[in-house]
Amino acid sequence: MAITVVGLDGDDTLWHNETRFHVxxxxxxxxxxxxxxxxxxxxxxxxxxxxxxxxxxxxxxSFTLSMIETAIELTKGRIPAADLEVILxxxxxxxxxxxELLDGVEDALHELGRYDLLLITKGDLFxxxxxLARSGLADLFMGVEILSEKNTTSYRRVLEHRGIKPEEFVxxxxxxxxxxxxxxxxxxxAVHIPYEVTWHHEHVPExxxxxxxxxxxxxxxxxxxxxxxx
Amino acid sequence: MAITVVGLDGDDTLWHNETRFHVxxxxxxxxxxxxxxxxxxxxxxxxxxxxxxxxxxxxxxSFTLSMIETAIELTKGRIPAADLEVILxxxxxxxxxxxELLDGVEDALHELGRYDLLLITKGDLFxxxxxLARSGLADLFMGVEILSEKNTTSYRRVLEHRGIKPEEFVxxxxxxxxxxxxxxxxxxxAVHIPYEVTWHHEHVPExxxxxxxxxxxxxxxxxxxxxxxx
Numbered sequence: 229m230a231i232t233v234v235g236l237d238g239d240d241t242l243w244h245n246e247t248r249f250h251v252x253x254x255x256x257x258x259x260x261x262x263x264x265x266x267x268x269x270x271x272x273x274x275x276x277x278x279x280x281x282x283x284x285x286x287x288x289x290s291f292t293l294s295m296i297e298t299a300i301e302l303t304k305g306r307i308p309a310a311d312l313e314v315i316l317x318x319x320x321x322x323x324x325x326x327x328e329l330l331d332g333v334e335d336a337l338h339e340l341g342r343y344d345l346l347l348i349t350k351g352d353l354f355x356x357x358x359x360l361a362r363s364g365l366a367d368l369f370m371g372v373e374i375l376s377e378k379n380t381t382s383y384r385r386v387l388e389h390r391g392i393k394p395e396e397f398v399x400x401x402x403x404x405x406x407x408x409x410x411x412x413x414x415x416x417x418a419v420h421i422p423y424e425v426t427w428h429h430e431h432v433p434e435x436x437x438x439x440x441x442x443x444x445x446x447x448x449x450x451x452x453x454x455x456x457x458x
Numbered sequence: 459m460a461i462t463v464v465g466l467d468g469d470d471t472l473w474h475n476e477t478r479f480h481v482x483x484x485x486x487x488x489x490x491x492x493x494x495x496x497x498x499x500x501x502x503x504x505x506x507x508x509x510x511x512x513x514x515x516x517x518x519x520s521f522t523l524s525m526i527e528t529a530i531e532l533t534k535g536r537i538p539a540a541d542l543e544v545i546l547x548x549x550x551x552x553x554x555x556x557x558e559l560l561d562g563v564e565d566a567l568h569e570l571g572r573y574d575l576l577l578i579t580k581g582d583l584f585x586x587x588x589x590l591a592r593s594g595l596a597d598l599f600m601g602v603e604i605l606s607e608k609n610t611t612s613y614r615r616v617l618e619h620r621g622i623k624p625e626e627f628v629x630x631x632x633x634x635x636x637x638x639x640x641x642x643x644x645x646x647x648a649v650h651i652p653y654e655v656t657w658h659h660e661h662v663p664e665x666x667x668x669x670x671x672x673x674x675x676x677x678x679x680x681x682x683x684x685x686x687x688x
Contacts, residue, residue: 283553285584289519296526297546305540309530312542316527323513353583354515354606371619376584389601 229395231417231458234340235386236369237401238349238356240423241448242337243363244328249291250425252318256295259311263303273298274428281429285376287352292319323355327363330423332449337368339452344370348386348399350378350406378406380413387416398458400451404432412441417458419451420444459625461647461688464570466599467631468579468586470653471678472567473593474558479521480655482548486525489541493533503528504658511659515606517582522549553585557593560653562679567598569682574600578616578629580608580636608636610643617646628688630681634662642671647688649681650674 239245257269276294284290295315299307337345347369349356356374360366371390375382387397394416401407402423409432411418420442443454469475487499506524514520525545529537567575577599579586586604590596601620605612617627624645631637632653639662641648650672673684 280550283550284519285582287584289514289523292523293519293546293549296542300539300543300546303539305538305543307539308535309533309537309539309542310535312526312539313530313535316523316530319523320510320513352515353604354517357606374583376587 229393231398231455232344232396233346233390233392233398234343234455235346235348235397235399235401235411236337237399237403237407238347238359239351240330240402240425241400241407241421242329242333242347242365243359244330246423246425246427248322248325249427252291252295252322255318256299256315259314260299260302260307263307263311267302269298269302272302276301278429285352286350287355288319288322289352289355291322292316295319323358327359329363329365330448332447334365336448336451337365340455343455346370346386346390347372348375348378348383349373350375378403378410380410383410383416384414387414398455400448402426403430404437405430408442409436409438412438416441418442419454421446421448421451459623461628461685462574462626463576463620463622463628464573464685465576465578465627465629465631465641466567467629467633467637468577468589469581470560470632470655471630471637471651472559472563472577472595473589474560476653476655476657478552478555479657482521482525482552485548486529486545489544490529490532490537493537493541497532499528499532502532506531508659515582516580517585518549518552519582519585521552522546525549553588557589559593559595560678562677564595566678566681567595570685573685576600576616576620577602578605578608578613579603580605608633608640610640613640613646614644617644628685630678632656633660634667635660638672639666639668642668646671648672649684651676651678651681 260267260269276298280294284293296312299315345368353374373386394414397416398419399407399411400419402421404420408418408420445454466472483500490497490499506528510524514523526542575598583604603616627646628649629637629641630649632651634650638648638650
């Protein structure tokens with residue numbers, strides 16, 4: 229069956245995201261090393277984030293709260309409030325940053341005019357809506373779905389709700405875990421376009437990848453050509 | 459035209475919400491008065507929340523971040539990190555609390571079996587989904603819409619997207635600002651069921667209320683009877 233609907237991930241597929249987190253994490257490491265020079269800041273932050281995932285979910289606000297928790301724990305409560313205020317400021321800066329599109333995104337989306345486009349992102353509702361609004365891309369999508377988690381159940385709900393058959397749907401994104409594996413599992417197709425950096429939480433071991441039903445591209449500019457052949 | 463779809467707000471319409479915030483605000487006031495006995499904690503927190511609304515949006519995570527900011531500002535950075543850790547803990551507690559239904563909600567919803575029910579709430583996606591899941595009510599709804607802001611535009615988008623005509627739709631909720639005014643403006647009907655406490659931000663001056671198109675009930679148990687007469 230021919231593809232009629234193309235789902236596109238936002239973060240690190242259409243616009244830069246993970247690099248913002250990396251920059252802030254580096255700042256946090258520097259700040260905390262002034263108090264505890266030997267601390268494993270990245271490792272501890274990741275632990276705190278994973279511990280909080282079920283309570284906070286994804287997104288910049290969750291990340292900011294986890295940075296504050298990490299800072300207090302690693303310094304055993306000795307960090308001055310002024311430093312925590314700096315961390316609060318980083319979170320706000322991340323939330324207000326302009327949406328920086330990846331290379332070739334606008335042209336690639338315009339080439340997909342023959343399909344219905346659906347933005348399917350994960351994370352904080354308010355932040356994702358803001359990023360889309362600032363991206364200038366909103367008018368290209370027939371719909372937007374912001375999910376708290378991307379798994380087979382949530383994808384199935386989106387497709388059913390919109391009356392889309394899995395066979396006519398392809399999902400495009402940078403995360404094997406969120407954009408490829410659950411989509412292939414429900415019988416739809418997927419295109420993986422890796423981003424320069426992947427959050428550790430999104431890693432998938434090679435051996436647990438689906439055998440077929442998905443493709444890998446280097447750049448989004450190759451997408452239109454690939455879809456013609458599907 | 460007869461009503462076929464009933465939209466229901468969640469927070470303070472189906473389950474208690476504002477009281478959780480009030481309890482935590484009282485705790486914050488006590489905590490900060492140990493450092494700055496004369497500070498207007500409630501007033502300053504509200505100011506910070508309003509200043510951050512455009513960056514953070516609604517919800518417990520936003521509230522937690524604003525409490526931390528308030529604590530640092532009011533104590534001029536003198537608050538120890540251990541106290542901020544306590545505030546972080548309050549936020550997590552709020553996020554994990556069981557969903558406490560208002561009196562009569564379950565019976566009232568079961569009486570509405572002849573309508574399609576749509577949960578339309580505002581706030582943090584992850585938190586709202588969690589509250590719904592813990593409420594035990596999820597199966598009663600034909601759909602769930604979690605909006606970052608409830609205004610005429612966002613209501614219109616929901617109705618259009620679901621193919622619902624304004625004339626066949628009624629919205630039920632505790633907030634004049636979020637559940638009544640924008641809904642009446644787009645030609646649908648609304649039912650206001652006040653909650654015991656209203657967040658200052660949701661207040662609407664009496665003179666700016668729509669003249670008609672909406673009703674006020676004391677309890678959700680009266681809803682089914684009212685809808686029969688609409």
